[in-house]
Amino acid sequence: KGVEKETLPPPDFVRLQDVAPSIAQDMRYAGSNNFTGRPVPGYAAGTCWLRREAALALAAVQKDAEAEGLGLVVFDCFRPQRASNAFLAWAQDPTDQAMKAAYYPGIDKRVLFDQGYIAAKSTHSTGLAVDLGFIGRDFGTPFDLFDAASATDFQAIDAEAKANRDKLLSLMRKHGFENLPNEWWHFNLPGAAKAEFFDFEVR
Numbered sequence: 001k002g003v004e005k006e007t008l009p010p011p012d013f014v015r016l017q018d019v020a021p022s023i024a025q026d027m028r029y030a031g032s033n034n035f036t037g038r039p040v041p042g043y044a045a046g047t048c049w050l051r052r053e054a055a056l057a058l059a060a061v062q063k064d065a066e067a068e069g070l071g072l073v074v075f076d077c078f079r080p081q082r083a084s085n086a087f088l089a090w091a092q093d094p095t096d097q098a099m100k101a102a103y104y105p106g107i108d109k110r111v112l113f114d115q116g117y118i119a120a121k122s123t124h125s126t127g128l129a130v131d132l133g134f135i136g137r138d139f140g141t142p143f144d145l146f147d148a149a150s151a152t153d154f155q156a157i158d159a160e161a162k163a164n165r166d167k168l169l170s171l172m173r174k175h176g177f178e179n180l181p182n183e184w185w186h187f188n189l190p191g192a193a194k195a196e197f198f199d200f201e202v203r
């Protein structure tokens with residue numbers, strides 16, 4: 001399917017804040033604390049927008065997490081197509097290595113797309129995908145560390161980090177999400193790859 005050029009969120013998109021206000025939001029692409037080192041085009045604000053079904057499923061995950069003394073924090077939600085386009089341009093610019101040490105120390109940025117760490121047409125642009133963790137918990141690697149150690153079932157991490165990955169995976173699966181195996185933080189609802197893609201600005 002093509003990308004819908006919308007200026008406003010479609011009616012079946014909601015702000016996560018309106019559905020699950022206790023979920024923390026640390027929307028990394030709206031600021032400079034991300035692998036590009038600067039705010040990403042399309043994120044005018046650090047607001048988590050999702051399709052209603054994804055937001056409701058995430059609210060159910062949060063309820064279960066809170067019952068175990070945990071709290072979710074989201075790092076990315078809906079991602080406008082123009083942001084993915086900017087990621088592609090960034091990956092093709094070898095002169096910009098400002099964030100290499102922090103985000104892709106062992107890999108050439110030009111192969112990040114081929115190796116599946118970033119998608120040219122991302123499920124995030126359907127509003128059915130989310131990047132997240134638990135507040136204050138160690139997952140063995142930081143969000144968006146593009147490295148083999150970020151694979152969800154990577155074994156050579158300490159027991160506490162492994163337990164946190166396993167707990168996040170089981171809670172997300174319980175409420176219908178699928179995980180991207182090479183990134184412990186990335187989840188989407190089934191069918192996201194074939195859903196409609198959007199390009200409205202995040203405000």
Ligand SMILES: C[C@@H](N)C(=O)N[C@H](C)C(=O)O
Nearest residue numbers: 116117118119122123124
């Ligand atoms: C870039 C990372 N946070 C991510 O979401 N990766 C997947 C593959 C995507 O871009 O859809």
Ligand SMILES: [Zn+2]
Nearest residue numbers: 130131186187
């Ligand atoms: Zn993601």
